[in-house]
Amino acid sequence: MTEELAKHKLIQYIKERVPISENESEVITSYFELRHLPKKSFFIQEGQECIYHGFVISGTLRVFYSDPKGLEHVLYFGFADWWVGDIASFNTHEPTHINVQALEDSWILTFSKDGIEELFLKVPILERLFRIMAQRTLSVLQKRFFLTVSANAHDRYKELIERHPGIEQLVPQHQIASYLGILPESLSRMKKQLLHKK
Amino acid sequence: MTEELAKHKLIQYIKERVPISENESEVITSYFELRHLPKKSFFIQEGQECIYHGFVISGTLRVFYSDPKGLEHVLYFGFADWWVGDIASFNTHEPTHINVQALEDSWILTFSKDGIEELFLKVPILERLFRIMAQRTLSVLQKRFFLTVSANAHDRYKELIERHPGIEQLVPQHQIASYLGILPESLSRMKKQLLHKK
DNA sequence: CGCCGAGTTGAACTGAATCAAGAAACGTGG
């Protein structure tokens, strides 16, 4: 993975969403830095102030949070073209509660809090991009929330598999359980049941 | 409630967040319409295409969703200065799954999908306001999600009461149960337990 | 080869749902 290739992918992504000039492209990329995340390494860890966000170029990340009992809850998996970071901590400068870890060797483009604020002034249309992104993320999270409160683990599992075929080859089973909000034991039992039914 | 008073409140709200000129203020308010919601009436009902959003001037609303079993799940309560609407349906033009109902006599300022897009072109700094709003809402929802998956009903109840003292005088108990993701019977039992412990 | 993380299986337990019935509060029309 080279810096130029990564930045080209970022500009592609942006151009599909808002119009920007060649000149603006260069300004934008100058605010991003390529970073390699080896498997199992962390991009963000809870307790830190989260002054960086990332745009996933390649690989798979998990964004999760540890509860007071020590259980980990996966909020989402980050694939190529996803943004990862904690907006809450990013804005308030308080330590974050989330962790972002690479499930496999990954590459991300990062930007800082101060950098993006400066960039918004230079390329105001990015405000629009980030509004659309935030609104889209909000819709997705809302849907996830409704599913969590209104469907049982069984149906949530089926929904995930449908929406994300192939995820079971990519993500270990206990992490899928963590995404579904159940224990690995429960997921294991569920899958056995599904087999016997068919 | 008069149109002028409501619009004054909206401009107050906006000015606390982004700088706008007197001229822009007038343009903005021309895109909003005052609407009275009598108690129990609906602003949005599931199945409709949701082409309007609202800014709550006064009163209390509940934003909820009906699951396949017919149970209602409250996503949040809307008080003064909150925005209500379904971004997903707003963007995709598909029928919404949410309902917005007045719990008491309420007044809201509404704007339409087409209106806001036009307004973004005339007053681009509103993109910034809506980005910030969406990001803030996202943080709040994320926190609510984590609480839902990692804490039991007991702790979720205590958190709500702390964050929102007085809500029990404003919102009927079965709706609080619906917000917490439990049945009214369970909340009733929980409250009895809490009393006996003290 | 031995170890360690991942997954499976079993038995007992628990928080909340379900079903059912009654009591209290509310509001609407007479």
Next chain:
DNA sequence: CCACGTTTCTTGATTCAGTTCAACTCGGCG
């Protein structure tokens, strides 16, 4: 202002989905 019906809240008995704890298997990797 009272009477009646409707909604809200309470209480009890039972059930169920998912947890907990513990033991065991399997596959990979140093």
